[in-house]
Amino acid sequence: MVKAACSDARQRKTWVVVAHSTGTLRIDVRGLSALNHACVGCPDTRRCCCATYEVCVTRAEMRRIVGCLSVVSKFCRHLAGRHGFDNVFDPVDSGLFAIDTDADGLCCFAYRVQGRIRCSLHSAALSLGIPVSVVKPRVCMLWPLALGDGNPASLSVQPDAFAFRCNTRRKVRHDLCGSLAETVKSTFGTQVLQRIESALAGHSGSGDGEHLA
Numbered sequence: 001m002v003k004a005a006c007s008d009a010r011q012r013k014t015w016v017v018v019a020h021s022t023g024t025l026r027i028d029v030r031g032l033s034a035l036n037h038a039c040v041g042c043p044d045t046r047r048c049c050c051a052t053y054e055v056c057v058t059r060a061e062m063r064r065i066v067g068c069l070s071v072v073s074k075f076c077r078h079l080a081g082r083h084g085f086d087n088v089f090d091p092v093d094s095g096l097f098a099i100d101t102d103a104d105g106l107c108c109f110a111y112r113v114q115g116r117i118r119c120s121l122h123s124a125a126l127s128l129g130i131p132v133s134v135v136k137p138r139v140c141m142l143w144p145l146a147l148g149d150g151n152p153a154s155l156s157v158q159p160d161a162f163a164f165r166c167n168t169r170r171k172v173r174h175d176l177c178g179s180l181a182e183t184v185k186s187t188f189g190t191q192v193l194q195r196i197e198s199a200l201a202g203h204s205g206s207g208d209g210e211h212l213a
């Protein structure tokens with residue numbers, strides 16, 4: 001449910017607070033609408049999101065990944081050692097686990113196919129016929145969006161998003177680009193996507209009267 005909206009002209013953000021099935025989000029709807037994202041796989045590790053960030057997962061995410069390693073390792077042969085799978089998770093603060101990288105900083109779950117860098121967790125999920133979100137870390141599902149801390153949590157565009165070739169600017173419209181719409185829908189549900197587009201259109205689907213400045 002959309003509950004409120006305010007705008008920050010200096011940062012060109014327009015925040016809308018949306019409740020969904022598992023919590024509440026404060027969403028920069030204008031920022032999301034102004035982003036066009038299309039991932040076709042990077043040709044190399046320069047300006048590649050899989051070689052830029054330290055990706056951390058929760059214990060539950062780690063367990064789900066480990067449960068699929070036999071399929072994941074078909075795409076990433078380097079994961080299979082002589083006596084089983086190598087441990088590629090390093091404990092960090094707050095009960096999270098960082099995924100190992102290679103010498104170029106590339107995530108150990110990345111692999112190359114037809115000259116493009118791809119995610120073996122994504123490929124394994126498709127191969128298994130299960131939702132990608134079951135295996136792929138949430139931060140990777142969301143990128144180039146960022147889920148911030150706070151109450152409510154914020155959903156916005158990563159500050160460095162436009163440093164990557166897969167992200168370009170577009171005029172703010174009454175919708176999100178196709179891939180971001182799919183990301184929001186698969187992560188937070190159809191209703192949240194509808195609320196965002198309703199807010200962008202200047203209408204309240206719920207009658208709550210949200211309005212974008």
Ligand code: SF4
Nearest residue numbers: 050107109110119140
């Ligand atoms: S888990 Fe997949 S999407 Fe995330 S950084 Fe590693 S290869 Fe990239």
